[in-house]
Amino acid sequence: MFPHELKIRNLTLRPATLLAPMAGVTDTNFRRVIRGLGGCGLIMTEFTSAEGVTRSAAKTLRYLYYDADERPIAAQLFGAEPGVMAAAAALVEDLGFDQVDINLGCPAKKVVKCGGSGLLRDLKQLESVLAAVRAAVKIPLTIKMRSGWDDASVVAVEVARMAEEIGIEAVAVHPRTRAQGYSGQADWSVIARVKQAVRIPVIGNGDIRLPEDAERMVAQTGCDAVMIGRTAATNPWIFRQMEQYFSAGHYDQPSEADRYRLLADYFRSLIAAELPDAIGKMKQFACWFTHGVRNGSELRHRVHSSRMPEEVLQRVDEFFAGVVKN
Ligand SMILES: Cc1cc2nc3c(=O)[nH]c(=O)nc-3n(C[C@H](O)[C@H](O)[C@H](O)COP(=O)(O)O)c2cc1C
Incomplete structure (x- = not known):
């Protein structure tokens, strides 16, 4: 059974589906396209530099622009300095976002030096970042991570447990390592292991192309919601199709x-x-x-x-x- 909704404290995502953050793609215009087609429970911004927003760099602040009709919406931040991340998260809260998300997945060289998947190699620093952000905001706080830096260091379960202890309220898992980039297949068994390890909601992500894939991911991993990235750009109707599929057993194709x-x-x-x-x-x-x-x-x-x-x-x-x- 596909979950009817996902509650992240006071925030209800109905249906339990999320648009994945995608730099260069999920800007306000694209997000409104997705909202307009229906079926998406939560929309996320592109990742946004905490350094940039705290310096009030106009270019960076543009990433945090959203329209009221995009809500519920989460802002995703990346950074590795606890104080800077906390200040950026407080700004996100002041801007009226429903949720703040911390990026622990970006594989780009420029980003791993100052956050993204780089933090998966330094769990002490990661703990300080999560604790500082948690103390800075009242809105729901989530993380989105890859499984680890490489095959020799798959830390998703450890990170999810740490996050839960700190008061993070849901965790999204894209089960590829940083070393993998986007190659090969997402290893959904990592999502299942994270789900077994924590009580907070687990959001599964990676390689969902059809509503049937989402159904399979939930059945195989027990995840509480699914997040979709690339398919939303090739087929923006995917969220509506999932909603149709899970209520009626079939779905329309766009003409x-x-x-x-x-x-x-x-x-x-x-x-x-x-x-x-x-x-x-x-x-x-x-x-x-x-x-x-x-x-x-x-x-x-x-x-x-x-x-x-x-x-x-x-x-x-x-x-x-x-x-x-x-
Ligand atoms: C063009 C592009 C940009 C991305 N930008 C981000 C980002 O800003 N933040 C993030 O957490 N993940 C980012 N990702 C990763 C996606 O959110 C997602 O985890 C990944 O694509 C796997 O999901 P999918 O198979 O549904 O695409 C990006 C992926 C792509 C393809």
């Missing part, structure tokens, strides 16, 4: 017209937001999304050869004109 509308509306919202990196975001999103579109490589090519955001939109319109009848 070509649905895909066109979603892509064109999302790109229009990026243009309207006047983002300096709109074209880059469009190309990146097209890389993911067009894998779900018939003849998607042709659309990908058209998007990638565009130079201006408006040109991208025109190419999208042209591509779908041959496919979608109004």
Whole structure:
């Protein structure tokens, strides 16, 4: 049975599904797309530098912008200095976020030096960070971690126990090591072991492509909720499909017209937001999304050869004109 809801203290996620944080993807525009399609219990920001927000760097603060209709929403922070992380978490609370999450997974070289999965190699430092953040905020506090640094140091169970003791209220597990990056398969047995070890809710993450995968993850691991990353970018309907599947046993597939509308509306919202990196975001999103579109490589090519955001939109319109009848 798929869990109907997840309670993280005073916060109820219904259904028990979460959008994974994805740097460069899950910005406010994309998050609103996901909210609009329905079926997602909690939305998360991209990871945000605690150093950046405490220095009030305008560029970093932009990552913490959200719209009221995205709620419930969690902000994800990364950093390794307890005082800085505590101050950043307090700011997140002041901004009205429903939850704060600490990133213990990012594999990027620049990030591991100052947090992310780097903290999985220094559990003493990690303990200080978690304790300082816990003392700084009243809103629910969660962590999202990889299984460990490498195969020789899988620390997920140890970290989950430590987190529970400190008062962290849920833990999300992406069971790949830092050394693995995104290669191979997520080892769901690590999620099961974490679930056995703690009483706080455990959120399973990694390689869910279909509603049936989410069902399998819950059955195999006993996790209390599932979190979805890459599939949300290739198939933003996944949350709605899961909701349909778990209530009715089957789910709808988006039509070509649905895909066109979603892509064109999302790109229009990026243009309207006047983002300096709109074209880059469009190309990146097209890389993911067009894998779900018939003849998607042709659309990908058209998007990638565009130079201006408006040109991208025109190419999208042209591509779908041959496919979608109004
Ligand atoms: C482009 C991209 C950006 C990501 N950015 C973040 C991030 O900011 N914070 C984080 O905790 N994980 C990040 N992740 C990891 C995802 O949240 C997730 O744990 C991982 O992709 C596995 O889940 P999936 O198989 O459902 O994609 C990122 C992943 C991708 C592909």
